[in-house]
Amino acid sequence: MAKKESHDRSEIPAWKSDFPISEEQATHVNRREFAKFLGLLSGALALGNGVIVIRALAFPSKPLEGEHFVCNADEVAVGEMFQFEIRGNEIIPYILIHLEEGEWRAFEQKCTHLTCAVRYREDLGKIECPCHHGFFSADTGEVLQGPPPRSLPRLEVVIKEGKVYVREEKQDKTV
Amino acid sequence: MSDFRRSQNEAHPNKTNTLMLAIIMLLILFVGIQIWFLFGALNNALQDNIYFALTTFIGSFLLALASFWLLRYLPDPLKKSRGKRK
Numbered sequence: 318m319a320k321k322e323s324h325d326r327s328e329i330p331a332w333k334s335d336f337p338i339s340e341e342q343a344t345h346v347n348r349r350e351f352a353k354f355l356g357l358l359s360g361a362l363a364l365g366n367g368v369i370v371i372r373a374l375a376f377p378s379k380p381l382e383g384e385h386f387v388c389n390a391d392e393v394a395v396g397e398m399f400q401f402e403i404r405g406n407e408i409i410p411y412i413l414i415h416l417e418e419g420e421w422r423a424f425e426q427k428c429t430h431l432t433c434a435v436r437y438r439e440d441l442g443k444i445e446c447p448c449h450h451g452f453f454s455a456d457t458g459e460v461l462q463g464p465p466p467r468s469l470p471r472l473e474v475v476i477k478e479g480k481v482y483v484r485e486e487k488q489d490k491t492v
Numbered sequence: 493m494s495d496f497r498r499s500q501n502e503a504h505p506n507k508t509n510t511l512m513l514a515i516i517m518l519l520i521l522f523v524g525i526q527i528w529f530l531f532g533a534l535n536n537a538l539q540d541n542i543y544f545a546l547t548t549f550i551g552s553f554l555l556a557l558a559s560f561w562l563l564r565y566l567p568d569p570l571k572k573s574r575g576k577r578k
Contacts, residue, residue: 348512349566355519356559362526363556366549369533373542466535 370413379490381472387423398437400426403483412437412444412470413481414455421466422475423483424458444469450479475485508567515562522555522562 331337385403393399399413409428414437422446428435433448437455444453452464457468473486501507529548536544 331553340529347569348516349569352516352519352566353559353563355516355523356563359519359523359526359556359559362523363549365546366530366533370542370545370549373545408529475563482505 379405381483382477384482384484387481387483390476390481393481396439400440410434411483413474413483416455419476421476421481422455422458423472423474424453424469424470428465429460429469430463430465435469436447499500511565512565519559520558520560526552526555 322384327440348360366390375475381403387401388399393413393415395415395418397415398458399415400410402410402442403410403411412426412435414424416422426434428448428451429448430445430446430451433446435444435446435451435453438442441452444455445451445457446463446465446475448454449464450459451465453459453465453469454461460466460468471486472483475482529552533545533548
């Protein structure tokens with residue numbers, strides 16, 4: 318009886334049966350397929366690297382043009398931090414820090430690790446990323462501790478007639 | 493009738509296995525290096541370091557070519573070789 322049933326099943330053409338692909342055939346990945354997949358992955362990674370190059374060549378990052386008004390100097394006390402945004406092609410958040418009398422710093426607020434918002438800790442005198450406890454120097458924006466790979470992008474602060482402006486900082490690009 | 497290939501396969505029954513393992517290991521090595529390159533390129537492109545991105549791209553492209561070239565040496569599927577014996 319069982320033999321007859323199996324005989325009947327084999328007579329049904331694959332396109333007519335409910336499950337034309339056997340489970341083993343569907344789930345089994347042999348080594349040839351795995352090696353071919355690795356080859357494909359290798360090609361995709363090379364392509365990804367190419368996209369980075371094309372993107373960097375075609376869309377170079379534009380420096381900030383002109384001076385941007387932030388706030389009045391008397392609005393930010395010594396040791397305080399002020400958040401502001403600059404709208405261009407995209408909105409970039411920045412922080413203005415009043416370190417000492419006459420000492421101002423402006424940094425991008427996005428942590429270079431995973432773009433969490435950083436904040437100035439007056440008690441430590443450092444900029445902290447609360448997500449993974451990365452610390453940056455409040456003076457230069459350099460990484461002091463934690464996972465961030467790069468220092469915070471910095472803007473130059475200019476005080477004119479009691480008003481705070483920021484502009485692109487002229488810096489040497491060292492590798 | 494026995495031929496060179498058949499006698500080779502009979503003399504070294506594990507050859508296909510060894511070859512396959514070697515190819516997969518090399519591919520994993522290549523892909524690992526490429527991931528490393530990509531990670532470095534991503535980090536450096538953000539610092540406007542185009543030369544690093546370009547160098548890693550050339551390296552990654554050469555490794556991809558090497559990976560494709562390695563696939564030529566994948567042993568034939570067993571079913572196919574059995575069919576040949578018949």
